[in-house]
Amino acid sequence: MTSLLDQTRFSESIYKPTMARIVDINDLTALDRLFTVELPDGVYLDHQPGQFVKVSVLGVGEAPISISSSPSRTRQTFELAIRKVGDLTGVLHDLQAGAMVGIRGPFGQGFPMDRFKGKNLLFIAGGCGIAPLRSLINQVLDDRGSYGHMQILYGSRSAADLMFKDELHEWENREDVELLLSMEKADIDWPACTTGYVTHLFPQIELDPRNTIAVIIGPPVMYKPTIAQVRNKGIIEGNIWLSFERRMKCGVGKCGHCQINHIYVCRQGPAFQYQHVKDLQEAM
Amino acid sequence: MQPAKILPKSAFPGWIDFLKRSYTVVGPKAMHGQTVFGEIETADDLTLEYNQSVIPPKKYLVPQREVLIEYKLDGTEVEAKFNEEATVVFGVHTCDLHAIKLLDLIFSKGFTDQHYAAHRDNTIIIGYECLTTCGPESFCRSMGTASAPESAYDLHIIDMGSDYFIQIGTERGEALFTGYDGVFTATEPDYARMNGTLSDKWQRFPYRLDVDVTEIPDLLAESYHSDHWQELADICLACGMCTQVCPTCYCFDIRDEVDVTLSVGKRVRSWDSCQIDSFALVAGGHNFRETRAARQRHRFMRKGKYQFDATGMVGCVGCGRCATACLVDITPIKTFNELYRRQQQQPEEVEA
Numbered sequence: 001m002t003s004l005l006d007q008t009r010f011s012e013s014i015y016k017p018t019m020a021r022i023v024d025i026n027d028l029t030a031l032d033r034l035f036t037v038e039l040p041d042g043v044y045l046d047h048q049p050g051q052f053v054k055v056s057v058l059g060v061g062e063a064p065i066s067i068s069s070s071p072s073r074t075r076q077t078f079e080l081a082i083r084k085v086g087d088l089t090g091v092l093h094d095l096q097a098g099a100m101v102g103i104r105g106p107f108g109q110g111f112p113m114d115r116f117k118g119k120n121l122l123f124i125a126g127g128c129g130i131a132p133l134r135s136l137i138n139q140v141l142d143d144r145g146s147y148g149h150m151q152i153l154y155g156s157r158s159a160a161d162l163m164f165k166d167e168l169h170e171w172e173n174r175e176d177v178e179l180l181l182s183m184e185k186a187d188i189d190w191p192a193c194t195t196g197y198v199t200h201l202f203p204q205i206e207l208d209p210r211n212t213i214a215v216i217i218g219p220p221v222m223y224k225p226t227i228a229q230v231r232n233k234g235i236i237e238g239n240i241w242l243s244f245e246r247r248m249k250c251g252v253g254k255c256g257h258c259q260i261n262h263i264y265v266c267r268q269g270p271a272f273q274y275q276h277v278k279d280l281q282e283a284m
Numbered sequence: 285m286q287p288a289k290i291l292p293k294s295a296f297p298g299w300i301d302f303l304k305r306s307y308t309v310v311g312p313k314a315m316h317g318q319t320v321f322g323e324i325e326t327a328d329d330l331t332l333e334y335n336q337s338v339i340p341p342k343k344y345l346v347p348q349r350e351v352l353i354e355y356k357l358d359g360t361e362v363e364a365k366f367n368e369e370a371t372v373v374f375g376v377h378t379c380d381l382h383a384i385k386l387l388d389l390i391f392s393k394g395f396t397d398q399h400y401a402a403h404r405d406n407t408i409i410i411g412y413e414c415l416t417t418c419g420p421e422s423f424c425r426s427m428g429t430a431s432a433p434e435s436a437y438d439l440h441i442i443d444m445g446s447d448y449f450i451q452i453g454t455e456r457g458e459a460l461f462t463g464y465d466g467v468f469t470a471t472e473p474d475y476a477r478m479n480g481t482l483s484d485k486w487q488r489f490p491y492r493l494d495v496d497v498t499e500i501p502d503l504l505a506e507s508y509h510s511d512h513w514q515e516l517a518d519i520c521l522a523c524g525m526c527t528q529v530c531p532t533c534y535c536f537d538i539r540d541e542v543d544v545t546l547s548v549g550k551r552v553r554s555w556d557s558c559q560i561d562s563f564a565l566v567a568g569g570h571n572f573r574e575t576r577a578a579r580q581r582h583r584f585m586r587k588g589k590y591q592f593d594a595t596g597m598v599g600c601v602g603c604g605r606c607a608t609a610c611l612v613d614i615t616p617i618k619t620f621n622e623l624y625r626r627q628q629q630q631p632e633e634v635e636a
Contacts, residue, residue: 013364013398015538015551054449059542059549063567086567100359141341161368220570247566249556252395256535256556257563259582260572262590267394280506282572282582 004045004053014252017056017102018043023077023096028163031084032128033070033093037101038077041136047071048110049135050243050271055080055092056102057089063088064248066270067106068131070138081131081163093139107251111136111215111271113240120148122205124226126155126198126218130163130269132243133217137171144176151178151205155198155218161187165190165258180204189193197223202229209234223284227274240274241255244283286452288470288478291519293447296468297327302464303372307408310344311374312337321373331374335418336603340531341376345387346555352399352538353551365550366402372460375412378475379422379601381436384409388436389595390534399553408456411440415485421604423617426493427443429601442478449478492617495624500598504588507623508581516619517576519612524557526583526599526614528604532591532599533557540596558582584619 024036039045045053047067056062062088069079084093092101121140125133133152140147141244152171156162171177172191181193185196194200198218208269214230216223223242230240246258246265258265261280277283291299303309304325310333312319319334323340339348340527355362376384391400411432424430432440438457442449449470452458461467469476495503522543527533537556542549556563559579564572591599600616606617 009395011364012366013352014360015399015553016364017353019359019362048626056551057354058359058362059540061540062551089567102359102362109347219568220436220572245566246572247564249536252397253393253539254391254397254534254536256393256558259564259586259590261585262593282578 003045004043005106006104007043014104014206015250017062017104019100020096020103020163022097022099025095027217028081029161032081032131032163033084035080035082035092036077037103037263039103041076044075045106045275047078048076049113049139050110050132051106051108052132052251052270053087053103053105054107054248055082056093056104057088057095058100058102059090061088062249064105064107064246064251064266065153066132066243068134072136072139072142081128081134083128091187104251107121108266108270109268113139116140116213117146118148119239119259120211121150122153122207122212122216123151123229124153124198124212124216124218124230125156126222126226127161128159128163128215129156129219129222129243133215134164134167134216141171141174141177148211149178149207150176151180151207153182153198153201153205153223154181155182155201158185162188174281178205188247193219196275199225199229202233205233207233207235209236212243213239215243220245220284237275237278238273239254242272242274242277242284243270244272244277245270286458287352288452289436289450289461290468290470290474290475291448291450297545297589298446298466299353299461299464300324300327300330303460306371307370308372309596310382312317322375330390332412334375336422336605337429337603338602339382339516339529340382340409340605341373341381342380342387342531342534343375344371344407345400346534346536347403349552349554350399351550352553354548355550356548357542357546361404362418363400366399366497368402370406370408372408372410372558374410375441376409376437377412377414377415377603379424379427379429379603380531381411381432381440382427382597382601383603385433385436386532386597387534388590389511389597390591393595404414406439407508408413408424408460409453411437411453412451413442413477413485414441415443415480415481416488417490418594419608421607421617422602423604424492424602425489425491426495426497427602428497429507430484430485440587442479444474446479449474449481476494493624494621497598498602498622499624501592502607502619503556503623503627504585506627508585510623510626512619512622512626513577513581513584516580516614519570520576520580520614521611522559522560522561522576524559525609525611527559528555529605529609531601531605532587558586584616587616588620 248256
């Protein structure tokens with residue numbers, strides 16, 4: 001067996017993708033689909049929650065996509081939640097199960113799960129930030145005893161924009177998960193749903209700031225106000241983790257597109273400890 | 285290091301003809317009053333005494349356009365493509381040798397870029413010692429790049445009037461003389477003449493920066509919030525020429541191209557520029573470096589600080605090409621000096 005990273009790194013070219021088959025496609029929302037991708041026999045995906053792969057359609061192009069399945073549920077197959085927002089993702093949405101896509105990676109630094117163990121977890125997602133965060137959530141759920149209390153705050157525009165609705169219900173029904181939703185239009189029958197942004201959920205939660213890790217993944221506009229709320233709860237900078245989206249061409253620290261000041265998001269990120277990026281003007 | 289060689293100028297054309305038997309030979313050629321690197325047929329095509337070439341010889345290691353992979357659209361065949369043409373690049377100025385040394389570090393750091401490595405393996409670099417400065421925009425002496433760095437060249441040529449003193453950088457460089465009998469091993473008097481030639485050159489290389497090269501990384505760090513970036517942005521056209529002619533710019537785009545048969549295609553890498561407004565734009569419309577001021581700052585921060593932090597080498601080699609290419613006269617000399625002048629005007633921070 002070979003990991004995809006070794007296959008990518010030690011093949012003749014780091015730019016040569018491994019061809020993988022889409023084995024299942026499920027609608028998440030009108031704009032988002034979940035693709036289950038199967039690697040060739042003998043190749044497995046060895047990743048950390050928060051890492052990404054470069055996905056390509058031959059003849060169209062390549063884009064970085066975060067891995068949505070957890071390492072605990074991933075081996076030869078893995079999942080990618082993809083929003084239709086550009087040329088490549090438009091073509092991906094037109095594909096049927098059985099189609100082949102090129103995959104390179106997994107690249108970058110994910111979240112350091114070993115450092116999260118024993119801690120309470122405050123997971124905060126905005127919009128399609130839930131896609132990479134789901135990898136983290138399921139990793140914790142599959143190793144539930146290793147972590148403390150888990151709170152999930154998920155902000156969405158409307159009920160129609162909610163991704164992973166079945167899993168949201170599962171999480172909602174678990175005793176050991178606290179799930180709160182916010183929506184700009186709260187048009188859903190949900191036990192804990194607040195009208196507004198994800199930042200409006202903070203008055204409702206209680207946590208032990210000395211023993212809590214906060215992870216924030218969402219659109220660029222979400223970070224500053226959400227971090228302010230997390231800090232307001234007393235969580236220190238070193239326990240706040242973020243994930244950044246950037247334009248990327250190579251995924252391996254060469255092409256320059258993803259740079260935040262001196263940092264290459266594709267190499268040192270996309271998961272970052274807040275204290276390492278808070279002074280970088282181009283970060284948030 | 286192997287003893288240097290002495291090549292009489294009368295034997296130079298014969299040596300070029302000798303190299304042409306085994307290699308594609310490229311070098312500086314005069315064209316429309318400027319100098320460009322291109323293929324040469326005979327020594328007569330070469331213009332070794334030249335001011336800075338329009339595009340740096342970097343183009344033989346990082347081509348403006350390069351096929352990375354070729355494939356069948358159905359995915360049944362995906363093949364990486366590599367440069368296989370054995371090329372000798374003649375007459376590389378010392379600043380450009382420093383730039384190649386930096387590119388070597390960038391493309392081998394972390395993930396090895398095998399396409400760059402293939403170019404490097406197949407490309408023999410012959411440096412040429414500059415004995416006069418290229419022009420008013422060049423500031424190689426200030427940047428410490430007016431002498432050849434040893435690790436970047438295979439051979440390095442110093443013009444000593446009637447003959448060439450040729451330093452040997454690598455075994456494959458030395459092998460360019462294997463089977464050619466018009467060259468001699470340098471003797472003690474030759475070394476003395478060579479040192480005299482080098483000593484004489486410095487009077488022709490003025491320092492053009494007010495700041496020392498070792499102060500540049502800190503100067504830029506302290507100038508991050510300077511108003512000067514906006515002043516540059518007020519005149520910058522965001523055309524990207526500065527980055528297209530830069531010997532240490534290597535940022536690239538990757539795009540797919542489909543053949544007219546719709547059965548095969550290729551993935552192509554080409555030069556990109558951080559000065560273009562879409563460089564940091566993501567799907568969905570957010571642009572992480574939206575203003576020209578932020579992009580100018582990023583360019584200078586990369587050259588003066590970020591690349592230094594990453595590799596130990598300052599990313600500007602002082603060639604002056606960006607200044608020559610700029611339509612609105614944004615130059616590194618003026619920029620570094622202006623940032624330094626403002627830094628000197630700031631009151632010193634007093635430690636409590």
